[in-house]
Amino acid sequence: MARTFRSLRRQNLSAQVVREIGLSIMRKEFQPGDALLSEPELSQQFNVSRPVLREALKVLAEKGLIESRPRTGTRVRPRTDWNLLDPEVLTWQYEVGPDPAFLEAVCEVRLMFEPMTARLAASRATAEEIETIERACGRLEELVEEAEPYIEADLAFHSAICAAAHNELLQRIVATLAAPLRASRLVTARLPGANRRTMPLHRRVAEAIRQGQELAAEEAMRELIVLTTEDVHRALGYSGTGPDLSLSTCPGQGEAPATAREGGE
Amino acid sequence: MARTFRSLRRQNLSAQVVREIGLSIMRKEFQPGDALLSEPELSQQFNVSRPVLREALKVLAEKGLIESRPRTGTRVRPRTDWNLLDPEVLTWQYEVGPDPAFLEAVCEVRLMFEPMTARLAASRATAEEIETIERACGRLEELVEEAEPYIEADLAFHSAICAAAHNELLQRIVATLAAPLRASRLVTARLPGANRRTMPLHRRVAEAIRQGQELAAEEAMRELIVLTTEDVHRALGYSGTGPDLSLSTCPGQGEAPATAREGGE
DNA sequence: ACCGTTAAATTGTATGACAATTGTGGAGGC
DNA sequence: GCCTCCACAATTGTCATACAATTTAACGGT
Known part of the structure; x- marks a missing residue:
C-alpha cells in the first residue's frame, strides 16, 4: 500500500x-x-x-x-x-463528527464548575488578574460582531477568570475543555445576536469579580452559562438548515492539530 | 550505574x-x-x-x-x-509528598461537581443504577469502622452516583480524581468518628436519588462534601483560612427555584 | 559589526535480530 | 470420550547499530 x-x-x-x-x-x-x-x-x-x-x-x-x-x-x-479529557482525543472526536450528546455533556459540566470558579475568582483575584479579566471583557465587546475572533476572545475571558481562581486543578480542566468549548461555540456562532445577548452578563461577571462580590459573580456566571446552553440547544434544534452546519471550520487535517497547544491566554 | x-x-x-x-x-x-x-x-x-x-x-x-x-x-x-488530570501524574504527585494546597484544590473541585452530579443522578438514574447506589451505601454502613476498606467503598459510592448521572465527561473527571481522592481519604482516615459522622448524609443522598428528588440530592451531597472538606482541613491542621463555601446556591435552569438565598439554613 | 555558511550535536528513523510471554492446539493419560 | 498437561507458535518486548534530518552555535567572510 x-x-x-x-x-x-x-x-x-x-x-x-x-x-x-x-x-x-x-x-x-x-x-x-x-x-x-x-x-x-x-x-x-x-x-x-x-x-x-x-x-x-x-x-x-x-x-x-x-x-x-x-x-x-x-x-x-x-x-x-477512553481518556475523554485528552485534548487530542477530544479533537478527533469532533473531526469524525460532533456528537450532540457530548455537547450537552460539555454544557452540563460547564454549568457545574464555571459559576463557582467565578466565585473563587471574585474572592482571590489579584489586581493584575482583575485587569486581565477586564481587558478580555473589553475585547469581547469590540469583537461582538465577529465570528471566530469572538470565540477566541471568549475562551480567553473564561480562561482569565479560571486563572484568577487560583486552583491549578481547575485550570487544567478548563484548558482541557477548550477544544469542545471551541466546537460548541462554532455551533452557536451562527445564531444571530447570540454574542450581543450574552454581553451584559459578561460585563456583570467581570464587574462582580472586580468588586469582590462572590455570590454576585457566581450567580451572573450561572446565568451566563445557562444562556449559552440555551443557545447550544437552539443551534442544535434547527439542524439541517444550512449546508455546512457540521462545523467544518475546525483546523482539521490540513495542519497539525491546533489544540496541541492549549493553555489559553 | x-x-x-x-x-x-x-x-x-x-x-x-x-x-x-x-x-x-x-x-x-x-x-x-x-x-x-x-x-x-x-x-x-x-x-x-x-x-x-x-x-x-x-x-x-x-x-x-x-x-x-x-x-x-x-x-x-x-x-x-503538567497534565494534572493524568492518573499517573496524580499518583506521583502524592508519592513525592502530598501537597496541602493541592488537597484543598481537590476539595474545591469536588464541591463544584459532586452536588450537581447527584442532582443529575436523581433525575436520570435507572432502577438498576439506583440499586447499585443503595448497595454501595449499604456496604458503607457495614464498613463504617474500618479504614482502607471504607475508602474503597466510599469511592464506589460516589462512582455509582456519577455513573447514574449519564454524563461521560463527568464520569471521566471523577475517575481521574479517584487517585487524589483516595489520598485525601487516607489523610482523614485518622480522624476518629469521621466515617460515622458523614453516614447520615450518605444515606440522605442515596434516598433522595432513589426518590428522584433532585434538589434534595444536590443539597445533601453538598453538605456531605462540605463535611469531608472540613475533615480534610482538620486533618491537615488548618484553622479555617479558606473561604466559606458552604452555602453555594444552585437554582438550576428550568427547575423549581426553591433554594434558599444567602442566610444559611 | 553584521550576515551567511558550515559544522557538530541531538533527536528522528530504519533495520534486523533475539528474548519473553501467552494462548492454542495437540498429545498423552485417566 | 473427556480431561490435563505440555510443547509450540505467534505476538509483543527488548536490544544493538547505523544513518538521516534538524537545529543551534560557532566560525569566517564581507
Whole structure:
C-alpha cells in the first residue's frame, strides 16, 4: 500500500501514525472487543519502522484507546476507558463528527464548575488578574460582531477568570475543555445576536469579580452559562438548515492539530 | 550505574523508566527551564535500550512533563503544563509528598461537581443504577469502622452516583480524581468518628436519588462534601483560612427555584 | 559589526535480530 | 470420550547499530 500520508512533515512520524489510528478508532472502524493487525503488519501498512509504530501505540495506549499484550496483540478498549479529557482525543472526536450528546455533556459540566470558579475568582483575584479579566471583557465587546475572533476572545475571558481562581486543578480542566468549548461555540456562532445577548452578563461577571462580590459573580456566571446552553440547544434544534452546519471550520487535517497547544491566554 | 531498578518485572521496562523519570521530575530535581541528559546517556543510565527509553520519553511528553526537540534535547516543561488530570501524574504527585494546597484544590473541585452530579443522578438514574447506589451505601454502613476498606467503598459510592448521572465527561473527571481522592481519604482516615459522622448524609443522598428528588440530592451531597472538606482541613491542621463555601446556591435552569438565598439554613 | 555558511550535536528513523510471554492446539493419560 | 498437561507458535518486548534530518552555535567572510 505504502499509504502516502507522510506528506505533511510538520510533525513526527509517530504523531502522524497516532492521529491516523486514533481517528480510525473514533470512526468505530474496530469493535471494542478485538482488532488491529500485528505490529509488523501495521508498520508495513503505514510505511514506518516498528519502533516508530510502537511509539505511536504507546501514546494511544496512554490515551486509553488501546491495550497491548503479548500473543493477544493490541486490542481496542471500550469507549468507557477512553481518556475523554485528552485534548487530542477530544479533537478527533469532533473531526469524525460532533456528537450532540457530548455537547450537552460539555454544557452540563460547564454549568457545574464555571459559576463557582467565578466565585473563587471574585474572592482571590489579584489586581493584575482583575485587569486581565477586564481587558478580555473589553475585547469581547469590540469583537461582538465577529465570528471566530469572538470565540477566541471568549475562551480567553473564561480562561482569565479560571486563572484568577487560583486552583491549578481547575485550570487544567478548563484548558482541557477548550477544544469542545471551541466546537460548541462554532455551533452557536451562527445564531444571530447570540454574542450581543450574552454581553451584559459578561460585563456583570467581570464587574462582580472586580468588586469582590462572590455570590454576585457566581450567580451572573450561572446565568451566563445557562444562556449559552440555551443557545447550544437552539443551534442544535434547527439542524439541517444550512449546508455546512457540521462545523467544518475546525483546523482539521490540513495542519497539525491546533489544540496541541492549549493553555489559553 | 547499572541501577538495579529492573527488579519488579511485573510491567514493561519503559513503564518503569516512565515512573522513574516522572518521579524525579515531581521531586523538582530539574529546573523547568532545561535539563535531562541526552537519550544515549539516559538509556545508559537506566540500563535500557534507546527505543525503550524513547517510548518512555514519548509517554512523559504525552503527560506534558517534557518536550523533545532536535539539537536542544528534552527539556522539562513548566509545572503549568503538567497534565494534572493524568492518573499517573496524580499518583506521583502524592508519592513525592502530598501537597496541602493541592488537597484543598481537590476539595474545591469536588464541591463544584459532586452536588450537581447527584442532582443529575436523581433525575436520570435507572432502577438498576439506583440499586447499585443503595448497595454501595449499604456496604458503607457495614464498613463504617474500618479504614482502607471504607475508602474503597466510599469511592464506589460516589462512582455509582456519577455513573447514574449519564454524563461521560463527568464520569471521566471523577475517575481521574479517584487517585487524589483516595489520598485525601487516607489523610482523614485518622480522624476518629469521621466515617460515622458523614453516614447520615450518605444515606440522605442515596434516598433522595432513589426518590428522584433532585434538589434534595444536590443539597445533601453538598453538605456531605462540605463535611469531608472540613475533615480534610482538620486533618491537615488548618484553622479555617479558606473561604466559606458552604452555602453555594444552585437554582438550576428550568427547575423549581426553591433554594434558599444567602442566610444559611 | 553584521550576515551567511558550515559544522557538530541531538533527536528522528530504519533495520534486523533475539528474548519473553501467552494462548492454542495437540498429545498423552485417566 | 473427556480431561490435563505440555510443547509450540505467534505476538509483543527488548536490544544493538547505523544513518538521516534538524537545529543551534560557532566560525569566517564581507
